[in-house]
Amino acid sequence: MNENIENKRKAEENLDLDSNVSNKRSQIVELDTKGEELNSFVKVAKKKLNGKQLKFLKKNSKPEVISEIKSFYSELLELGIKDLKTLNQKVWFNSNAQEELEWCTNPPLTAAREYIVSKENVEKTETKTETKSDSTDIEKTKKPEPLKPAIVNLYVHKLLTNGLGLSTVETKEELLKLVKGGNKAWFYAVPFALPGEYVKAKVIDNSWGYSLCDLVDIVSNKSEKRIQPECKYFGKCSGCQLQMVDYKTQLEFKKEFVKSVFDLENPELMSSLKDCEFRDVVNNATKGFGYRTKITPHFEIFKWLPKSQTSIGFNYTNRREIMDIEECVIGTKSVNEGLSVARKNTMEKIEEYVRGATLLIRETNIVGDNDSKKAYVLSPKEEVEEIIPIVVAETTEPSQVNKVLNLLDDLSSSENKDSILKAKKLSEAAGFKVEIKNLRFKFLASSFFQNNNLILPKLVYHTNLLINQASEFRVLNGYKKITQLADVYCGAGLFGISMSYGFESVVGIEISKESIKNAVTNSALNNITNCSFSQGDATDIFAKIKPNHSKESTGSASENVIALKKNAKGASNSSYPKGSLLEDAITDPANKNVCLDPSTTAVIIDPPRKGSTEEFLKQLVDYGPAAIIYIACGVPAQARDLNYLIKQGFIVQEYPEDTSESNLSRPDDKTNKKAIYKISSVTPFDLFPQTYHVENVVALIRLN
Numbered sequence: 001m002n003e004n005i006e007n008k009r010k011a012e013e014n015l016d017l018d019s020n021v022s023n024k025r026s027q028i029v030e031l032d033t034k035g036e037e038l039n040s041f042v043k044v045a046k047k048k049l050n051g052k053q054l055k056f057l058k059k060n061s062k063p064e065v066i067s068e069i070k071s072f073y074s075e076l077l078e079l080g081i082k083d084l085k086t087l088n089q090k091v092w093f094n095s096n097a098q099e100e101l102e103w104c105t106n107p108p109l110t111a112a113r114e115y116i117v118s119k120e121n122v123e124k125t126e127t128k129t130e131t132k133s134d135s136t137d138i139e140k141t142k143k144p145e146p147l148k149p150a151i152v153n154l155y156v157h158k159l160l161t162n163g164l165g166l167s168t169v170e171t172k173e174e175l176l177k178l179v180k181g182g183n184k185a186w187f188y189a190v191p192f193a194l195p196g197e198y199v200k201a202k203v204i205d206n207s208w209g210y211s212l213c214d215l216v217d218i219v220s221n222k223s224e225k226r227i228q229p230e231c232k233y234f235g236k237c238s239g240c241q242l243q244m245v246d247y248k249t250q251l252e253f254k255k256e257f258v259k260s261v262f263d264l265e266n267p268e269l270m271s272s273l274k275d276c277e278f279r280d281v282v283n284n285a286t287k288g289f290g291y292r293t294k295i296t297p298h299f300e301i302f303k304w305l306p307k308s309q310t311s312i313g314f315n316y317t318n319r320r321e322i323m324d325i326e327e328c329v330i331g332t333k334s335v336n337e338g339l340s341v342a343r344k345n346t347m348e349k350i351e352e353y354v355r356g357a358t359l360l361i362r363e364t365n366i367v368g369d370n371d372s373k374k375a376y377v378l379s380p381k382e383e384v385e386e387i388i389p390i391v392v393a394e395t396t397e398p399s400q401v402n403k404v405l406n407l408l409d410d411l412s413s414s415e416n417k418d419s420i421l422k423a424k425k426l427s428e429a430a431g432f433k434v435e436i437k438n439l440r441f442k443f444l445a446s447s448f449f450q451n452n453n454l455i456l457p458k459l460v461y462h463t464n465l466l467i468n469q470a471s472e473f474r475v476l477n478g479y480k481k482i483t484q485l486a487d488v489y490c491g492a493g494l495f496g497i498s499m500s501y502g503f504e505s506v507v508g509i510e511i512s513k514e515s516i517k518n519a520v521t522n523s524a525l526n527n528i529t530n531c532s533f534s535q536g537d538a539t540d541i542f543a544k545i546k547p548n549h550s551k552e553s554t555g556s557a558s559e560n561v562i563a564l565k566k567n568a569k570g571a572s573n574s575s576y577p578k579g580s581l582l583e584d585a586i587t588d589p590a591n592k593n594v595c596l597d598p599s600t601t602a603v604i605i606d607p608p609r610k611g612s613t614e615e616f617l618k619q620l621v622d623y624g625p626a627a628i629i630y631i632a633c634g635v636p637a638q639a640r641d642l643n644y645l646i647k648q649g650f651i652v653q654e655y656p657e658d659t660s661e662s663n664l665s666r667p668d669d670k671t672n673k674k675a676i677y678k679i680s681s682v683t684p685f686d687l688f689p690q691t692y693h694v695e696n697v698v699a700l701i702r703l704n
């Protein structure tokens, strides 16, 4: 029997076996670690349980939640437990049932959740009390009593990809003995704890097979990597997770985070990537403070608390209660100036608020004739402006690339006005052409723009370099040079505009009307004439392209062009009907017809945290561009998307030696046109120092 069908059948059996506990509030089920099995299992479980028990893993669970759950179980495997099924390892769909906690070897003692003073709880109290007739007012204004939490002593095995320390009551060896003796493991997730440490922790909540804890104390084996955190709020505020270690260690952790997420999704692919392909985390050569250009502190109004005592800041770690924050060390200087003013303004009119609000503080530049000055704005509707020094250098020669990277390191620690002079000197001394352009980007304070400008020059340079390298590789293998760029999920045009100097034409697509307007204005602001922007869903960019490897298709890959045309005279040879998105949504001031031949086009995709869609990815490979650069802030979703391409056979591990027998073909081969890619590099970028977040750039080169 096919292994998948067998797994589904077993999952069904397990649910049947457990039906005697179905009256209880919690259902015990068996879980494997593989993504696909997990999905099919969830489908079966949902059907059986009518969806009501699937509190933590619904069909639409966020990829990061699924990844977190998978992390726990992959960790079990790493600890030496090779076969979860043989050991009958079980997990929980719903951990609220106290009585079933006994089922584990080491359940939290009382598993009580500390009562959290939050909007959610106040609302719950309100809902409850509304059904009661006369005690409503008393209940609403009473501060809820905290429950008694459990205290546990733990050993920390490793840091999870969300920055939490994966812990158990035993060391790895002791745990293995226990589990191999037929017992079940229980895990604890402890923030700010480091691998190898013994810690005391307070159980806050129970989740899928683990308890969420607060760190109380480090009992012994304090990690040598621990340092004094820079921020006085660190350890309580939920904003940063890694300030307890130095910056170099943070970068090492982040590389491991990305590796383990990729490994979970596709271990074979991970093992096939060479060290040189899986690169170190790129940073901006600072300690990683004072970088964030946007912060969003918030506050809530409670009936039991005098308004003058309202806290304005960020959530406490592990709870929805807000911590009063006067300064944020990862914010830029001007953002912190804005924070003081926003706090003062809010407290002055606090009596007017009934519920609470989120404040927006965003850096901007006031641009004069000869210079610019950093400032801040406090209104989401205001337009802000950022100036990003962009390096234009075509070289791919490694020693020259290193020189440019050094220049970029210097730049992040100096004023923008020095940069052009430095680039000129570098150009003269190194003997290759390098230019720096201080590009201006305007956008609404509330709309998307990256939040760390210090590293953006490197991110853009690197992305450009990857395309230049892909182009060289293609030329060496007998294909044409890459001359065109599609910037998908383009926001206010950061990548497309910054990289436009190296391409004949650039098109961008973006769903937000505001952002697309900004992208158009930004290209004009920087005197760029070869960029066109289109508003719509990313998938629409392929709406009219015939699959280039379908049976019906008889044309060559180069027939599958994206033609973006302005509704203008001379556009009559468009293959798209009048009124289609690609025909009329172009707001290109240069009034140009832009055709993107896949064999000479690179596509950048930079989707939101939830990743792209199968529909988009399928059409992307049908289109078959010469290179794809996938930039992601949601690494689990990126790994999922790449895995989809691997499973469809679009990504291969090695260039096949015998192309005559393989399904590879030249672009003008009319019989077989399936696009095949290789991952040429995986490079994490630290856009979010001190936090567990990381931006990951994956380059795919088309081999055929």
Ligand SMILES: C[S@@+](CC[C@H](N)C(=O)[O-])C[C@H]1O[C@@H](n2cnc3c(N)ncnc32)[C@H](O)[C@@H]1O
Binding pocket: 448, 449, 450, 488, 489, 490, 491, 492, 493, 494, 495, 509, 510, 511, 512, 515, 536, 537, 538, 539, 606, 607, 608, 609, 633
């Ligand atoms: C991570 S941001 C990247 C923006 C831009 N590349 C940059 O670096 O500034 C993702 C962008 O995708 C846009 N977006 C979200 N869903 C989309 C969709 N279905 N189609 C096109 N754009 C979308 C968002 O509005 C947002 O601007």
